[in-house]
Amino acid sequence: MIDLHTHTVFSDGELIPAELVRRAEVIGYKAICMTDHADEATMYHSLENVLRFVKKHGHFYDINVLAGVELTHVAPALIGEMVVAARKSGAQVVVMHGETPVEPVAPGTNLAAIEAGVDILAHPGLITEEEVKLAAEKGVALEITTRGGHSYTNGHVAAMARKFGAKLVVNNDAHAPRDLVGQDLRRTIALGAGLTPEEYRQTEANAWEIVQRCMK
Template sequence: MGRIDLHTHTLLSDGELLPTELASRAEELDHDVLGLTDHVGLSNLDDVVDQTVKAAERISESMDIDVIPGVELSYVPISLISDLAEEARGLGAKIIVVHGETMVEPVPPGTNIAALKCEDVDILAHPGIISQEEVELAENTGTYLEITSRRGHSLTNGRVVKLAGEIGAKLLVNTDAHSPDDLITYQESEAIALGAGCDEDALETILKDNPNSILEERV
């Protein structure tokens, strides 16, 4: 079964591979769709989106994988998250991810709330010790909360899944891949979701339906 990963990084930010090689590695692991969401902020938004859009178009035309251009807004001042998300969308980014308040990095407090209030944001990545208020806001706005396979960020997957299940917020599994070894198969994504506490009967929704809903709306 084909995998969809909507949060990855390349040499355009702090990843190890060119977009073409990352896509090739993902194709080998039976990915149907790969989102390129390199880190952007105030200094590099225009250049990264421009290069990502061009790369995604050419890779999708020449390989058997759909590559979607996106960004991960990272360490953006809280008051500017909405503005940069809108700007990224206008420049051609189809998927807008915000670098959430992971417990293993000093992300500015309030980032989660600001992201969840922004209509241009699709995914709140690795949201850390997320609050009930934040999950309720995610459910209300339809923003997707990430279950991540990335070391460190994944420490709070269980809390994210528990609160999302109680409140009804939408989940999906991403890798936040920075290196080829970070990419995972569909079967591995099932194991990660189950290990985080997801019900087996929810796997198809989390792994296929939810990411496809983002693609249907944004691409």
């Protein structure tokens, strides 16, 4: 299991990085990325602190530990420059908070994030055919989420990704200990979204590909 979308106390998560990583390790995850909510005001502070933890403490765990960001409610016109700034600041994984059906995300966020080349477009809601085609072309992974509310459109995302050959990953969007689901529930949610067992296995391969890219 790999989770590339989690939150700590540096945004709205309940756990400090050390506890989040330890809990994920015990459950059986092989890689985790801390991706706190970020905009221009918060990104540099939170990323600096999480990076310091990853560099000094990450190798003490039997799990690959990564530092990233989830750009959240950023104006679409500014997403491109924020992605560049995040990478320059050391973010190993850049996630974009997509157009979920349960939050007032600005229209155009999905498209701007894909055009900017984020690694993962989180809970993209009723993503359009044109956006999924572009995600497939640019190698942007679309998220199947285990998180309540955001997961309402998992089936749509899965069907569109299959139709146009876009990559999928499964993430928890964990904010609290209870959000780190185990292997059985994780697989059930993916299959419930319409994925086949083979497609579910491919989501883990897609996530591992991102991890390997980060570790180089």
